[in-house]
Amino acid sequence: IQFYGIDIPTLCHDEGLTPYGVCRLCVVEIGSGDKTKLVASCMHPVWEGLEVRTHSNRVIKTRKTILELLIARCPSSKKLQDMAALLELKEVRFEPLNDDCILCGLCVRMCEEQMVAKAIGFAGRGPDRHITTPFDMNSEECRKCGACMYICPVCELRCQGPQADTVLCSGCINTEPVCAPDYGDAMCFMVPCLSCVKGPEDVK
Numbered sequence: 001i002q003f004y005g006i007d008i009p010t011l012c013h014d015e016g017l018t019p020y021g022v023c024r025l026c027v028v029e030i031g032s033g034d035k036t037k038l039v040a041s042c043m044h045p046v047w048e049g050l051e052v053r054t055h056s057n058r059v060i061k062t063r064k065t066i067l068e069l070l071i072a073r074c075p076s077s078k079k080l081q082d083m084a085a086l087l088e089l090k091e092v093r094f095e096p097l098n099d100d101c102i103l104c105g106l107c108v109r110m111c112e113e114q115m116v117a118k119a120i121g122f123a124g125r126g127p128d129r130h131i132t133t134p135f136d137m138n139s140e141e142c143r144k145c146g147a148c149m150y151i152c153p154v155c156e157l158r159c160q161g162p163q164a165d166t167v168l169c170s171g172c173i174n175t176e177p178v179c180a181p182d183y184g185d186a187m188c189f190m191v192p193c194l195s196c197v198k199g200p201e202d203v204k
Helices: 057-074 078-086 105-112 146-153
Strands: 027-032 036-040 121-123 130-132
Touching: 027 057, 036 057, 057 078, 105 121, 105 146
Parallel strands: none
Antiparallel strands: 027 036, 121 130
16 A cells, blocks of 8 residues: 555554564555455455555544544654654643553564564563563663664653663653663663663653
8 A cells, every 4th residue: 555655654664674564554444335444454355456544534533533542652752752742633632641661562573583682572461561571681682782672663662771760761850871881872672771760750
């Protein structure tokens, strides 16, 4: 579809990685007449004669609702804000969570498929689902390449340290994180930024 110049928004897709279909922003409407359904275009097979609606009222409404949920989860993301402007989304009905990750899985797939490291992965279920290292400790498999942050669509992940009782702030304005010279603003959350360790109560 994109080959023909039809723009379909997505946050979890990358040409070099296995399709995952988790962000659901690429939703399209398939079928004819009253027998239509919404599917994730990155995961759904195609065949000759398949009718696809990429910008029907139903599709646009669904994308706006999905984007509302994503913005509520990560309201500080400029990319999400830009997508909201394109979809003319003017308000979010859901309570903001102020998280730093939309759980798109791009960093996990990049680490496993392209870097062949498997230094990070998903843990937990439902509202407790998050991305972390094995056993929440510094991963020996991590190559300190920064690829996880490079591919992050919201690029807002905090540096997560090995200790559960501390949070390593990636936005500290008083001290420069020790990994800043290597990664700039996009810091790999595998590297402890010991110069800006804060307790959870100090991190907004």
